[in-house]
Amino acid sequence: MQINIKSYQLENGLTVYFYPDRTKHSVIVNLIVKFGGKDTDVIIDGEYYHLKNGMAHLLEHYTIEQNQYGNLISLLTKKFMYTNGVTNRLYTRYYFDAVKYIDEGLEILIKGIHRSIFSEQNLEITKHAIREEIRGVQDSIGRRINVLEMEQLFHNRSYRSNIGTIFDVDSVTIEDVEKVYRAFYQPSNEIIVVAGNFQEKEMLEKITKLYDELSFESHTIKRLLNEEPPTVKNKKAVLNFPTARPIFQLSFKVPIGNLTGEQKLKLDWYMSIFFEMNFSILSPIVKKLKDRKVIDKNLVLSSNFYDDYLIVKIGSYTNKKEELKKEILKTLKHLRIDADVFELSIREKKLEISLRPEKLNDVIEPFIDNLVCFDYPYLDSVAYLDTLSIQEYQKIINQLDFSNYCMTEVIDKNTHCIQKENEELVAH
Secondary structure, three states, X not given: OOOOOEEEEOOOOOEEEEEEOOOOOOEEEEEEEOOOOOOOEXXXXXXXXXXXXXXXXXXXXXXXXXXXXXXXXXXXXXXXXEEEEEEOOOXXXXXXXXXXXXXXXXXXXXXXXXXXXXXHHHHHHHHHHXXXXXXXXXXXXXXHHHHHHHHHHOOOOOOOOOOOOXXXXXXXXXXXXXHHHHHHOOHHHEEEEEEXXXXXXXXXXXXXXXXXXXXXXXXXXEEEOOOOOOOOOOOEEEEEOOOOOOEEEEEEEEEOOOOOHHHHHHHHHHHHHHHHHHOOOOOHHXXXXXXXXOOOOOOEEEEEEEOOEEEEEEEEEOOOHHHHHHHHHHHHHOOOOOHHHHHHHHHHHHHHHHHHHHOHHHHHHHHHHHHHHHOOOOOOOHHHHOOOOHHHHHHHHHOOOOOOEEEEEEEOHHHHHHHHHHHHXXXX
């Protein structure tokens, strides 16, 4: 199933993947560090550390801004490159997309990321920028709901914000930053993915030479993960937040610890079909809920992997939460199997995959997720989708346990009080 992806393992432990496409004018270089928001409790060289929320994100900012070159994004942008750094739960990614100055960009990225300059002054400058970023997102209703839900779902795994809180950021010391940086930012914990118009042999030689010119300390890392029961910590949570209409959502905690990486990848594909069959705009439940005026918009649906659990969220704006809850649970007990919907969904996915090569990023970003999230070092392909079947879909979906869930409500107390007063006036 591997299509036009070549991999190389350097002596220093670095893994390199190439996706050459000589029809393109540009080259995209990704440097991925397997260190993300989920990394909480770790043993570094035999010593236990509890990392602050947002540590990986802070390091992303620090390495970009505080190194021998200055600000890497500013420098690469001046050379007409599209560049940035991102941090999610599983990894930190640095990249640039360029038509020329590729060699120079490669050197700036690799050496800049690995030659940070550590000082209290540099850390405070970095913290200031992150504080402003946190202030910009902390009042997002989506973020508030997500934090609240995760706190109710898990007993022994505290919610890990990729960006952290201002308190977390303020409490990080320069010693913390340097210790974690030197442990995680080493070739054996990194991946480089290059795509576009380049010569493979020359590119591999350049990457090898640049890493050979760097020096790394030897550190051992062990990630610890607390045992977590399948039950939810709390069944219900209420968030008071400005909203025109109350929001009600069920969040299901589905155990998937028995699945391999590739099985999780298949489940990821199948979940979109699951939603399409059972909760989409054309599904019986949505039609019924709209006819009964339980909802006036479509259901909001999402699923994501959180360690050895699949988190499935289904909700909407509604004033009739009990009826919405009843219909969601009823649907989950009597899931639809529709061969026509399955076939149509597979066709749409094949079309999407077929069009991806028009844009390098549309090929590479899903590949990176396959690689890091599912340990599946291959591109998505039409041939892979041909291996999916409605029989397998039914078998996998029927094994999912939706019995553990929490209910989350978002209400505006002020609006709620006004509505209640009006109802009482009408009653009198």
